[in-house]
Amino acid sequence: MKKPLATSRVLTYLWSLALVAFAIIAAPDMALAQDAPAAEPAAVAAEAAPAEAAAPAEEAAAAPAAPTFDKGDISWVMTSTLLVILMTIPGLALFYGGMVRSKNVLSISMQVFVVFSLLSVLWAIYGYSVAFTGGNAFFGGFxxxxxxxxxxxxxxxxxxxxxxxxVYIPEYLYAAFQMTFAGITSCLIVGAFAERMKFSAVLAFVVLWFTFSYLPVAHMVWFWAGPDAYTDPAAAEAATATAGFLFQKGALDFAGGTVVHINAGIAGLIGCILVGKRKGYGTTAMTPHNVPLIMIGASLLWVGWFGFNVGSNLESNAFAAQVFINTFVATAAAVIAWTFAEWIFRGTPTMLGAASGAVAGLVAITPACGWVGPMGAIVIGLIAGVVCLFAVTKLKSALGYDDSLDVFGVHCVGGILGALLTGVFNSPSLGGTGIYDYVAGTWGYAGMGTQVMAQLWGVGTTIVWSGIVSFIAFKLIDVVIGLRVSDEVETEGLDTTEHGERGYNL
Incomplete structure (x- = not known):
């Protein structure tokens, strides 16, 4: 059973977040023009090809021609889908596995592997439909x-x-690509309460959170009618009115800063507080058991992230090159920033720090990668490396929570930073792209203040939505099956007690 202090602390955090969200919502609506594109287009029907010849009136109408797809686009999105699978299993599993103690390496690996598989099935059954079909501004349909x-x-x-x-890709392929996003987002969360939560509770939580947090946030940010609907101002207004809530507000998120990282990071924070600290936390050394595994996992994450970010372009065209180089240089800059900051303030640069810096840079550039230039990407990476370092050390220590693998400090803090800096470095004067107007066929820009306000809408809404859903889900599961393993199980390790195996049989 959790201590009352944990619940009180979570309520305090949620109340603070709610006040921030209220301040954002109460501010004047400074959203972007209605024709701002979203990162991930929703599915739309292909236009029917002209009939080759008029059919007699008495004959049935000719069947529509098959849509034409570009083989290069299909190949790239398929490759990107595989890269995101690679960055999850084995990438994230190895990264997390190296960071825990040896007695829990299989437990965390099992959680990542099974959660990814479970969410993939749920995505096919109802997830894709709820996220990427028409409904209302918050939920799709069936x-x-x-x-x-x-x-x-x-x-x-x-x-x-x-x-x-x-220009189109097969909807099956789009659904498969987005399936990997849904899977890895839920896997990220488990690192926050690693080494102490029941496997059954983990699975129950991710089902509830996926259904009531991930899907609506994905719909709010990424659902729209597609570029073909933007033919004239009236049509553009009508199309935008059917889009997701945060898309209508003009929030830019190319590949998942809000949908993936802030969403998962807040859930992880709520979870680690409600589950409670690991036994011996603060008094017993809990160092990573295998740093080479961490390096290998981080490297696979870096490679796979090109599928995550560049694949979100959905086309194998010249613009994808900009997304590619932004992802590349931002990550490298974050590694350098974290390493040298750690060297200065800690006295020695560490491999764990360099790997963590890479992930921080990848997280921060994710929402911005299609909207900024390379120099903006480098600045974002440099800032993320330093800010996330202090989030996982000073902030974590000051607030006293036990986020085992720093999900909040890297993913939520990095995601917030990247989302807000997207609004800054999207400015053409700073090398950004601005916003494409599908009606006029030109690039435009509404101003930095306007775009930053739109980004605040995305950040604030995601924090409050995911925080509330996560709190309710954890409380419900705790009442029904319990969240935490016993002290004896935690002491022995979850590998043998929960799964009957050992990571190392020496």
Whole structure:
């Protein structure tokens, strides 16, 4: 049973977050123009090809022609999907596995592996439909339940929009790509309460959180009608009115700063507080048991992240090169920043620090990678490396929570930083792209203050939404099955007690 102090502390945090959100919502609506593009287009139907010849009136209408897809786009998004799987299993599993104690290396690996698999199945059953079909500003509908409707009447694959008018990828492929995002986001959370939560409680939580936090946030940020709907000002206004809530506010998130990292980071913070600190935390050394594993895992995350970010472009075109180099240089800059900051303040640079810096840079550039220039990306990486270092040391110590693998300090803090700096470095005067106007066919810019306000909408809404859902889900699970293993189980280690195996049989 949890101590009352833990619940009180969570309520205090949530109340503070709610006040921040209220301040944001009460501010004047300074959202961007209605035609601002979102990072991930929702599925739209392909235009029917013209009939080759007029059919007699008495004959049935000709079946629609199959949509035309570019093989290069298909190949790249398939490759990107595989890269995101690589960054999760084995990448994240190895990264997390090296950071825990040897008696829990299989436990955390098992959680990542099974959670990713579970969420993939739930995504196919109802997740994709709730996130990426029309409904309202907060939830989608059920048109794609069980991935139904992916074939038209003639048996052709339906199409999903990209960033360019008239350019599509198969909707099955878009659903598969987004499936990997849903899977890795839930896997990130488990690092916050590693080494002390029941496996059954982990699985129960991710199901509830995925359903009531991940899916609506993904819908709010990424759902829109696609570029082909933006033909004139009136059509653009009508199309935007059907988009997700945060898309309508003009929030930019190219590959998941809000949807993935802030969303998961807040859930991890709530979880580690409610579950309580690890036995002996603060008095017993809990150093990573295998730093080379951490380095290997971080390297796989870096490689896989190119699929995460560049794949979000959905097309194998020239613009993808900008996303690629931004992801590259921001990560390298964060490694350097974290390493040298640690060297200065700690006295020695560490491999754990360099690996953590890489992840911090990857997190921070994720929302910005399609909206900023390379120099803006480097600045974002440098800031993220330093800020996240202090978040996982000074902030964590000051607030007294036991976030085992620093999910909040790296993913939430890095995600907030990246989301807000997207609003700054999106400025064309700072090398950013501005916002593309699909009606005028030109790039424009509404101003830094306007864009930063839109980004605040995304950050504040995600923090409050995920925080409330996470708190309720953890409390419910604690009442039904309990969150935490016994002291005896925790002392022996979750590998043998929860899974009947050992990571090392020496």
């Amino acid at each position: 048109d794609r339940m069980f991935l139904a409707g992916m074939l038209d009447a003639a048996g052709n694959l339906t199409a999903a929009a990209t960033f360019s008018k008239g």
